Amino acid sequence: MKFGGTSVANYDAITRMISIVRGRLDEKPVVVVSALSKVTDLLYKISDEAALRNRAGAMELLGQLRKRHLDLADELMPDSPEECRDAKEKINGICDSLVSFVDAVCAVGELSPRSKAIIISNGEYLSSNVICCAMNASGIRTNYIDARRMIVTDDDYLKGEPDMEAISDKVPGVVLGAYEYADAVITQGFVSATASGEPTVLGRGGSDYSASLIGMAIDATRIEIWTDVDGVRTADPRRVDNTKCLDRISFEEAAEMAHFGAKVLHPLTIEPAVRKNIPIYVLNSMNPEGQGTAILQSSFIEDGVKSVSCKENILVINIFSTKMINTSGFLKKVFAIFSEYKVSVDLISTSEANISVTVDASQDIRGVVGTLSEFAEVYVDSDKSQVSVIGKNIVNLKGLLEQTFAPLRDCRIYMISQGASYVNISFVVDRSALTDVVRQIHKYLFEV
Secondary structure (H helix, E strand, C coil), X not given: CEECHHHHCCHHHHHHHHHHHHCCHHHCCEEEECCCCCHHHHHHHHHHHHHCCCHHHHHHHHHHHHHHHHHHHHHHCCCCHHXXXXXXXXXXXXXXXXXXXXXXXXXXXXXXXXXXXXXXXXXXXXXXXXXHHHHHHCCCCEEECCHHXXXXXXXXCCCCCECHHHHHXXXXXXXXXXXXXXXXXXXXXXXXXXXXXXXEECCCCCHHHHHHHHHHHCCCCCEEEEECCCCCECCCCCCCCCCCECCEXXXXXXXXXXXXXXXXXXXXXXXXXXXXXXXXXEEECCCCCCCCEEEECHHHCCCEEEEEEEEEEEEEEEEXXXXXXXXXXXXXXXHHHHHXXXXXXXXXXXXXXXXXXXXXXXXCCHHHHHHHXXXXXXXXXXXXXXXXXXXXXXXXXXXXXXXXXXXXXXXXXXXXXXXXXXXXXXXXXXXXXXXXXXXXXXXXXXXX
């Protein structure tokens, strides 16, 4: 059971969360929690201030961090002085250590990836300690597990790559041991460690991934992702009115939606669940009685369009070279360069002498462009957006392309890509046109 930041944001949210967990106690839940809402953003700001050697600014933010968690402990446990005192001791211990660490970073004036991982992981340790004490105060005997004992990664400190075999070996024993004399166990999402114990994190939004990795390792009957929406929807409700909640979708559809812009799931959540065929349920902690969305094997899912997803800010990199005509190995050379600079590609389109790819605009492409320019002409189009129509076997749906592109008669389309898995059709438009394009396509596909 994973509870995101908005599901543990404050007294009301945590009280609901504890009630939800109480209803699952007969199934021995492993509870995975994110930092409180907006706390990870605060920790990123603290790390930035430390890197700038702005000790006063960092300490002011650390004071806000401490106060928010101490106040929350008072709210959650007014009638349990021992548990409240225990929670406050843990909060102060974590914050005191963080103050000392930030002081050291300020003194050095250099923020290494390892140091940043240490700072930004503290939100999960604060929330999990407070919630563990609150659960005990509510009568649920809860044991605390440090996720770094279970989630093993490589040494990429800020976006660790999990070691599936090591995780599968470690997690069952740790969870079984923690369940002795306990009704539930709680741990952190997002945080992890190398095999030698060096701290790492899984990247922003990695709590979903943590839950899926733990579920895989213990052969869970299901993985529940508790968030602040009623499930996976036909489009982003912040961008499109009249979206519909999907009762169920396939693993493949969910993976495509997450990768191509849907915010409900972390893109890597699906893989561990698929390994063991474990259903994932996306549920709303503010509406615990809601059905949510079930993510299941493809054989349980009907054909058809499920959603319109989008990535708002992308770059299109166009690579032109006559050297690729009738030449084997050219594509390998090009994508080896993307790999060398750790730039991930979303869409690919090729012609006789041209390759076009899309990448997220947040990535640093200077090295890629510079190296490619040594043997090809390279043009970069910025301020572009990607729209993806996603569903099962959509290649077999007659009239889909007509329905998809009918609203776009007056819109410039820079690139089109049909997924090899027949799960998505994607295209690139001007960023300024994105919201209107998504709304019009959604209207044609789901509202007419």
